[in-house]
Amino acid sequence: MANTTPDPWRVAMVVPLRGPAGLFAPSCEAVAALAVDEVNARGGILGREVVAEIVDGGDEPWRVAAEVRRRVDTGAVQAVSGWHISSVREALAPVLAGRVPYAYPSLYEGGELRPGVFCCGETPEVQIAPALRWLRDELGVRRWFVVGDDYVWPQVSARAVRGFAHELGLDVVGEAFVTLGAVDRDRLLDRVERAACDGVLMLLVGQDAVEVNREFARRGLDDRLVRFSPLMEENMLLASGPDATANLFVAASYFRSMATTGAMDLLGGYLDKHGPAAPALSSAAESCYEGLHTLAALATRAGTDRLAAWDAVVDGTAWEGPRGTVEFRGRRARQPVHLAVADGVDFDVLTALPSIVP
Incomplete structure (x- = not known):
């Protein structure tokens, strides 16, 4: 009997495994695993199981872009997200724009408007x-x-x-x-x-x-x-x-010590999954969580994997999470700070x- 299970929907999570931002990596990987579990518990993305693959974002930006491009060219990943610095984003965005969705959840300097690039961090x-x-x-x-x-x-x-x-x-x-x-x-x-x-x-x-x-x-x-x-x-x-x-x-x-319902739910889920010895839950890690949920929210609203449809529905896409209400307006994510x-x-x-x- 033929296997009718759809292939997984793979996301390249670009996080620094070395360099000055390397201390974020354990928390980012741990919280990404939680976000994957949550998205899959709700049916995945477009009916497909989500799988996160870690890519080292601490290498030279052009090398990071070359590795991600290789994975996109071969169909090995269907989307990109993760916490990484803006120089890496500047190398990735031209490679990814118009090809696969790229949810960039890190705080950044603003001004990113390329098609298929969805920035949900603070400016x-x-x-x-x-x-x-x-x-x-x-x-x-x-x-x-x-x-x-x-x-x-x-x-x-x-x-x-x-x-x-x-x-x-x-x-x-x-x-x-x-x-x-x-x-x-x-x-x-x-x-x-x-x-x-x-x-x-x-x-x-x-x-x-x-x-x-x-x-x-x-x-x-x-x-x-x-x-x-x-x-x-x-x-x-x-x-x-x-x-x-x-x-x-x-x-x-986001701060780990926030007493809002969404922040406490994230902390509870994180500790349930990884235990009290888990890497410190942090704002950088929470960005990875936001990135995966951004992809899920946009996919749900678009109802298709056509990237043009994602761009068409981005304004008005909103969700509730650890940061409170996050909503895209003018292609920019608005959220409490x-x-x-x-x-x-x-x-x-x-x-x-x-x-x-x-």
Whole structure:
């Protein structure tokens, strides 16, 4: 008797297995497995069982793109998602646009509108600008020094920050960009110490931020300077250590410590699947969860695997999850964003940030 079971619907989950963002990988892999279980429990995607395949997103971007392209060319994967940095997205999007759906769930600099590319992460105008306004109003932080890794997300975000500063009456008193994965933290913080700043805006990834956090505390800078980051998750706090996270503020759509129904459901499901010794559930990992559920939501609304149909229905596609309500409008995902302060190796969520930016 012929086998009538449809082939699996395979998703290449591109996550960094090396480099400064490699510390995200265990959490990303673990939460992707949970998301696959949930999607399959609801019938899969277009009636096909979902299978996630991990691709190393920590390699050179062109190599990552070549590997994913090979899998798409041979029909080995039907979609792409996962947490990875914007330079990898910039290499992947031209390869994938118009061919297979690509759900990019990481926070990013904004502006991605290519067909078949569905970005559901936070962008600077809803993540950084409202946080800067809150820190100005509540803590009096007006003079900022921007530090970042030297690639597209920090560079474009820093450009946006200059505009936000003008609108909010803030001063950007200095900027420094460092080689991804090779931070000279002494030289970097020498510049910060010499600057007349109240706060440091960190656009650093993974281990790069960890190293700066440790040196920041060693010099006692955390006693007089606020740090703010749109990319500082639970694994990075653990790696930094509880003595290196004072006066560190973070804006994101998800924190493990959030007490909302969706966030608690995710944490409960994660612990049920992997147990208490699982890698720390984090905002980077939750992005992978969002990516798979984005694909499922779009497939359900389109009712077909034709990518043109996905593009046609993206506006108005919405779902409820750990972040609350996520809805695409103008091809951009809208979602709540929260401000938290580090409390040792966890986050204390302070407030929801307004969705309208001045």
